[in-house]
Amino acid sequence: MIFDQQPQRQLPLNTYPKWKYVMIVLVLAIAFLYAAPNLFGEDPAVQLSGLRDTKISEQQVAEIEAAWQAKGLTPIAVEAQTEQKVVARFAKNEQQLQAQEIANKILNPSQDAQDYVVALNLAPATPDWLADLGGKPMKLGLDLRGGIHFLMQVDMEQAVKKQQEQLRRDFIDTLTSEKPSIRGRVESVENGLHVTFRSQEDAERAYTALFQRYSDRVQLELKETNNRPYVAAIFNQTKLQEIRDNAVSQNRLILSNRVNSLGVAEPLIQRHGADRIVVQLPGVQDSALAKRVLGATATLEFRMVNVEADPVAAQNGRVPPGSKLLDSDRGPLVVFDKVEVSGEHLTDAFPGFHPQTNSPIVSVRLDGEGGARMLETTTKNRGKPMAMILKESVPVFEIKDGKRTLVKSSIVETVISSPNINGQFSTDFFIEGPDFTPANTKDLATQLRSGALIAPTFIVEERTIGATLGAENIEKGIKSVIIGFSLVLIFMLVYYKLFGLVANVALTLNLVLIIAVMSLMGATLTLPGIAGIVLTVGMAVDANVLIFERIREELRDGTKPAQAIDKGYGQALSTIADANITTMIAAIILFAIGTGPVKGFAITLFIGILTSMFTAIVVSRGIINLMYGGKSVEKLSI
Amino acid sequence: MQIFNKEPNFDFLKLRKFAIVLSSLLIIASITAFFTKGLNYGLDFTGGTMVEVGYEQDADLSKIRQQLADIEINGAVVQNFGSSKVVQIRMPQQDHIENVNVSDEVLKALRSDGSEVVKRDQSYVGPVIGEELKEQGGLAMLVALICIMIYVALRFEWKFSIGSVAALAHDVIIVIGFFSITEVEFDLTVLAALLAVIGYSLNDTIVVYDRIRENFLKMRKGNSEEVVNTSLNQTLARTLMTSITTLLVLLALFFFGGQTIHSFAEALIVGVLIGTYSSVYVASTVALALGVKKEDLMPPEVKKEGEEFDMP
Numbered sequence: 001m002i003f004d005q006q007p008q009r010q011l012p013l014n015t016y017p018k019w020k021y022v023m024i025v026l027v028l029a030i031a032f033l034y035a036a037p038n039l040f041g042e043d044p045a046v047q048l049s050g051l052r053d054t055k056i057s058e059q060q061v062a063e064i065e066a067a068w069q070a071k072g073l074t075p076i077a078v079e080a081q082t083e084q085k086v087v088a089r090f091a092k093n094e095q096q097l098q099a100q101e102i103a104n105k106i107l108n109p110s111q112d113a114q115d116y117v118v119a120l121n122l123a124p125a126t127p128d129w130l131a132d133l134g135g136k137p138m139k140l141g142l143d144l145r146g147g148i149h150f151l152m153q154v155d156m157e158q159a160v161k162k163q164q165e166q167l168r169r170d171f172i173d174t175l176t177s178e179k180p181s182i183r184g185r186v187e188s189v190e191n192g193l194h195v196t197f198r199s200q201e202d203a204e205r206a207y208t209a210l211f212q213r214y215s216d217r218v219q220l221e222l223k224e225t226n227n228r229p230y231v232a233a234i235f236n237q238t239k240l241q242e243i244r245d246n247a248v249s250q251n252r253l254i255l256s257n258r259v260n261s262l263g264v265a266e267p268l269i270q271r272h273g274a275d276r277i278v279v280q281l282p283g284v285q286d287s288a289l290a291k292r293v294l295g296a297t298a299t300l301e302f303r304m305v306n307v308e309a310d311p312v313a314a315q316n317g318r319v320p321p322g323s324k325l326l327d328s329d330r331g332p333l334v335v336f337d338k339v340e341v342s343g344e345h346l347t348d349a350f351p352g353f354h355p356q357t358n359s360p361i362v363s364v365r366l367d368g369e370g371g372a373r374m375l376e377t378t379t380k381n382r383g384k385p386m387a388m389i390l391k392e393s394v395p396v397f398e399i400k401d402g403k404r405t406l407v408k409s410s411i412v413e414t415v416i417s418s419p420n421i422n423g424q425f426s427t428d429f430f431i432e433g434p435d436f437t438p439a440n441t442k443d444l445a446t447q448l449r450s451g452a453l454i455a456p457t458f459i460v461e462e463r464t465i466g467a468t469l470g471a472e473n474i475e476k477g478i479k480s481v482i483i484g485f486s487l488v489l490i491f492m493l494v495y496y497k498l499f500g501l502v503a504n505v506a507l508t509l510n511l512v513l514i515i516a517v518m519s520l521m522g523a524t525l526t527l528p529g530i531a532g533i534v535l536t537v538g539m540a541v542d543a544n545v546l547i548f549e550r551i552r553e554e555l556r557d558g559t560k561p562a563q564a565i566d567k568g569y570g571q572a573l574s575t576i577a578d579a580n581i582t583t584m585i586a587a588i589i590l591f592a593i594g595t596g597p598v599k600g601f602a603i604t605l606f607i608g609i610l611t612s613m614f615t616a617i618v619v620s621r622g623i624i625n626l627m628y629g630g631k632s633v634e635k636l637s638i
Numbered sequence: 639m640q641i642f643n644k645e646p647n648f649d650f651l652k653l654r655k656f657a658i659v660l661s662s663l664l665i666i667a668s669i670t671a672f673f674t675k676g677l678n679y680g681l682d683f684t685g686g687t688m689v690e691v692g693y694e695q696d697a698d699l700s701k702i703r704q705q706l707a708d709i710e711i712n713g714a715v716v717q718n719f720g721s722s723k724v725v726q727i728r729m730p731q732q733d734h735i736e737n738v739n740v741s742d743e744v745l746k747a748l749r750s751d752g753s754e755v756v757k758r759d760q761s762y763v764g765p766v767i768g769e770e771l772k773e774q775g776g777l778a779m780l781v782a783l784i785c786i787m788i789y790v791a792l793r794f795e796w797k798f799s800i801g802s803v804a805a806l807a808h809d810v811i812i813v814i815g816f817f818s819i820t821e822v823e824f825d826l827t828v829l830a831a832l833l834a835v836i837g838y839s840l841n842d843t844i845v846v847y848d849r850i851r852e853n854f855l856k857m858r859k860g861n862s863e864e865v866v867n868t869s870l871n872q873t874l875a876r877t878l879m880t881s882i883t884t885l886l887v888l889l890a891l892f893f894f895g896g897q898t899i900h901s902f903a904e905a906l907i908v909g910v911l912i913g914t915y916s917s918v919y920v921a922s923t924v925a926l927a928l929g930v931k932k933e934d935l936m937p938p939e940v941k942k943e944g945e946e947f948d949m950p
Contacts, residue, residue: 078819151767212802288742326900457739460764468692469758476896484890495640495879528827531899534891535834535906538884539841542876545883546845549876556645575848575926579841580791585785586837590830593778605834 014629024622026524027614028509035516037126037137042091044096045123048103050084054115056107061086064103073099078391089123096120105250119264120283138519141526141600144477146470147282148290152255152462154275157329159247159455159559159573160235164188164349167218167233169368169427174209182206184231192234203229234528244274247455250598252277255457258293277457287464293461300448301344302374305385305418326389326417335387340377343378345370349448352430352439362445364429371427378424387418388431388448415541417444477530484534485511488541496548503544506620510540513611516605523607526600536608542579543616545571551638559635568619573631576617576633580609587638641875650870650928651863657919659719661808664856668815673794675818681761682824685768686730687740690759691748710734720897724758731765738762747933775829782836794847795934796863801925802843805916809839813909829904835909838884842877849873850922854935862931864920874918881914 047062050056065078070086073095075088087105096101100118109115122145124137139210143151168186174184175258182202184195195201195210207222212232214220218233235243248271255277259267268280271361297402306323311332314325348365366374377386391413419431431444465473488507492500514533551568559567587609590602628636681688691697699716702725706714711729719726732740741760748755783803791799812831817824849869857865885907892903 076826121896132736151764153766242881285757288739291738295738305949310663371710378677386909451857459762459765462738462741462760462762464741464757464758464760466690466758466760469690473896473898476894480893480895483894484887487886487890491886493881527898528830528902530893531827531891531902534887534895535884538887539880541883542841542880545876545879549873549879552875553645553872554642571852574829575845579844582789582840583837586833589778589782589785590833593774594782594830601827603828605837616641 012630013566014625016625017142018251019601021560021622025052026618029415031509032133033130033133034520034594037124037130037135037519038515040127040137042137043091043125044093044307045087045089045121046096046099046103047119048086048088048107049117049119050115054085056080056086056116060107064106067102067106068099071098071102075099087121087123089125101403108123111463121266125410135519136522138515139522139524140474141524142280143465143527144470144474144525146285146465146467147280149285149461149463150279150285150290150294150459151272152251152277152279152294152457153460154247154251154277154457155455156244156247156275159243162347163235163243165216165301165367166192166365168193170214171210171233174213175206177319178205178209178282182209189232191240192232194230194232196228196230200229203231207231209470216459236310246449248275248277250449251455251457254295255279266334280493285464285467291459297325299391300346301339301391302341302377303339303387303389304336304377304381306334306336307384308394308478324413326387326413328387328418330418333415333418335389340386341366341370341373345373346448349445351438354430354432359432360438360441360450361432362432362441364431364448366427368409368427374429375424375426378421382424384423385418387415390414390416407537415609416448429469473527477527481530481534485537488537492541496638499548502620502623503541503548503616505623506544506615507537509619510608510612510615511537513615514608517607517611518604523603524600528598528601529604532601532604533608536605536612540608540612540616541573543576544620546575547620548638551636555636555638561636562628564599565624566626576613580613584609641878646871648874649867651867654919654923657923661920662814664782665808666810668811668818669847671815671818675821675898677814677818677824678821680823681728681763682826683768683771683824684730685763685765686728687737688726688728688759688761689741689744689757690719690724691728691745692756692758693723693725694754697725699725701749702727702745705750706744709743709747711740711744713716720808737764770824779836782833785805786836790844794851795930796818796927797849797925797930800928801838801848801921804924805843805921806836806839808916808920809835809912811907812912813905817905822901822904825901827899828905831902831905831909834906835913837917838910839913841879842913846870846873846917846922851935854932862926866926870918877914877917881910884910890923898908
């Protein structure tokens with residue numbers, strides 16, 4: 001035959017094709033590379049950041065560096081991470097504290113308002129080339145580095161209530177504007193309203209009118225009780241979801257602003273479930289202070305601009321009585337002290353586009369009382385500018401020896417917008433601005449809403465872990481890993497001899513892989529996480545035990561050593577897969593349902609199972625193949 | 639070194655009746671304890687405030703109790719925690735003080751006599767959270783069991799599936815019973831440990847089942863009992879080895895891991911011991927009692943085309 005098929009090249013027993021070795025070496029090299037940053041540890045650092053929109057200029061940094069030099073404090077490195085954030089690393093902890101004090105004096109010279117935060121931090125000392133490759137050490141959880149954890153609950157009842165008030169007003173408006181107008185009695189019920197009418201005819205007309213306008217928000221039904229017809233309007237799921245989402249995201253924003261002023265280097269502010277927010281403040285120890293700052297409130301005020309006063313003169317100290325000089329987006333502005341409408345009357349603010357000109361706008365809604373006041377104000381002051389002011393209570397700190405003490409709370413007033421009044425309006429109106437863009441109208445709407453405080457929050461869980469306990473936890477965690485790990489290594493070596501040594505190498509590589517994956521994922525290492533790693537070590541051996549026991553069985557049955565290795569690995573494979581998949585099911589469920597510490601445990605367990613399959617099966621076989629493959633072996637050291 | 643020089647040949651099933659009695663007794667004791675004594679729930683579940691403080695010298699517990707009574711803290715439990723200088727104070731929800739501030743008030747009171755008191759750890763858990771956690775924990779357990787049951791039923795057979803879940807329920811009930819009888823604090827980490835026990839014990843059971851399935855297909859002679867017994871013997875070395883290595887690391891965690899993971903390690907140690915026993919006795923006994931037999935595990939026969947023309 002001319003075209004005889006080439007016989008498939010059969011590899012001898014217990015040898016891997018070359019590509020498999022290349023793959024193993026490659027995977028392990030990458031693992032070592034990304035696990036490496038954890039060896040370099042972290043340097044004490046001082047983090048300078050601007051509050052709100054304040055940027056840090058190069059001159060400021062230069063000035064601070066000069067001041068540091070003068071005191072003999074030379075940072076290892078100073079890096080500008082963003083326009084608002086600069087991190088300086090130091091060699092020693094004492095330097096860090098001194099440097100913080102000096103930098104704070106330069107950046108926040110006045111006791112009245114602080115525009116910058118100078119925080120202590122730990123910056124990874126990863127070499128640049130490694131950092132450029134994306135290498136970073138694992139983050140330590142609060143239980144390991146100390147800090148405060150809060151779980152804040154958003155009061156959804158209040159959020160829904162506000163929307164109910166809004167709906168009630170909308171309904172009354174709609175019904176009175178019908179021709180002839182319809183009269184009904186509006187009552188609040190859970191998640192909605194009931195409107196009772198005198199006659200069936202009224203009820204039907206009302207239903208039609210309301211349905212046309214509000215069917216996107218509420219579920220409407222025509223019902224009857226005691227011969228009185230009524231319309232039941234209950235917020236639909238989409239609307240309720242929207243109310244909840246808004247309340248949570250708005251509160252999250254307020255909390256981030258406040259946490260920033262606390263001077264925490266890497267705070268975590270995250271939504272947690274439907275109506276909660278997690279706030280984690282690593283390194284913070286004073287829980288009373290943290291609570292006071294988080295509990296502060298922001299309010300919104302509508303006040304008239306004093307157009308007769310000269311802002312330049314005011315800047316030189318000539319502020320007319322009953323007015324105040326404030327900063328605004330258009331420069332200094334003199335604003336009357338009298339509050340026309342306060343933020344508690346604001347029910348909603350959202351970005352949109354002008355129906356005619358299509359330019360970006362912010363629509364504002366007030367409740368009935370606020371609307372009446374707004375009508376009065378706008379009638380009197382047509383054509384004049386009105387300022388919307390966000391009033392926040394901002395803590396002022398003094399830093400001494402690394403300790404942050406609250407000097408006082410000062411009220412910071414920021415003009416977020418000051419448009420001219422170009423008509424009479426009451427409950428619904430919109431704000432236009434020459435420099436409005438879709439992006440900044442969104443911000444403005446959020447700022448307005450945050451001043452309105454749609455839903456208050458309260459603390460439902462608090463955990464403070466002292467710095468000493470954190471250090472103790474790390475020490476004990478590492479100690480138990482080392483002891484447990486060594487015991488297993490010794491046991492395996494004694495029990496399986498050379499094969500045990502191979503399993504030990506696989507086990508060690510597994511540990512490196514777990515650390516590499518966790519570092520790459522940016523996962524946080526917690527004490528339960530360490531427990532998860534320790535447990536994985538114990539269980540990862542299982543795969544090798546299964547394989548080795550199979551090999552021993554084969555040997556007992558008189559199988560030749562080379563065949564015994566091959567059969568042992570082959571037959572144990574499906575058992576290992578089945579056993580690991582079921583454990584993984586448990587890990588996934590733990591992750592999905594658990595919180596905080598349980599999640600940390602589940603993540604390491606899950607990663608550990610995956611990596612252990614690779615090291616215990618593929619890598620250990622690779623080593624065994626190198627030792628026994630292609631040779632005639634008489635006896636196995638097992 | 640080997641545990642068994644040659645394949646062991648224990649008659650496990652001879653002890654089956656004894657195992658049934660033992661398991662039943664343990665389960666009855668556990669359930670009785672759970673319903674009469676309940677669990678010593680940790681702060682995670684009960685809600686309230688916990689403060690852990692460190693003193694320079696040995697702490698005077700009765701003085702601390704007095705200091706707490708002075709500021710009208712109700713129901714405080716004051717105890718040493720890991721060392722005589724460290725004190726843990728646990729308090730239920732208070733009615734007359736804003737609960738979020740209880741820990742600060744307590745610290746103020748402890749420092750009022752001028753002692754150096756370091757705050758090591760502090761937690762406040764609202765009443766809603768604790769209730770939710772109990773619900774979630776129970777739910778997690780249930781979901782885990784159901785998912786595992788489905789997986790085993792798909793991979794093996796429904797009789798095995800029931801056997802494995804029976805073994806898991808057996809383990810979980812006995813570990814909970816252990817916590818109830820010994821009154822060791824049952825906190826969030828213990829809940830995690832319970833789920834890990836499910837994972838571990840299942841691991842063991844699956845390995846045994848895998849061998850039973852293999853032997854049903856391989857062994858020509860022998861009834862179901864003999865097949866199961868042989869499989870248990872063949873996997874015995876591995877079962878013991880894995881339990882030993884896991885126990886080694888758990889003991890390291892138990893003795894050196896610190897207070898925070900003490901109960902976690904304890905729950906797992908009990909769980910691993912019970913899990914090892916249950917994978918030998920409970921899981922296979924239940925499957926046998928349900929009448930598992932060779933035919934259940936035979937792959938469905940497919941009539942091959944052209945079979946009769948095969949070469950003799």
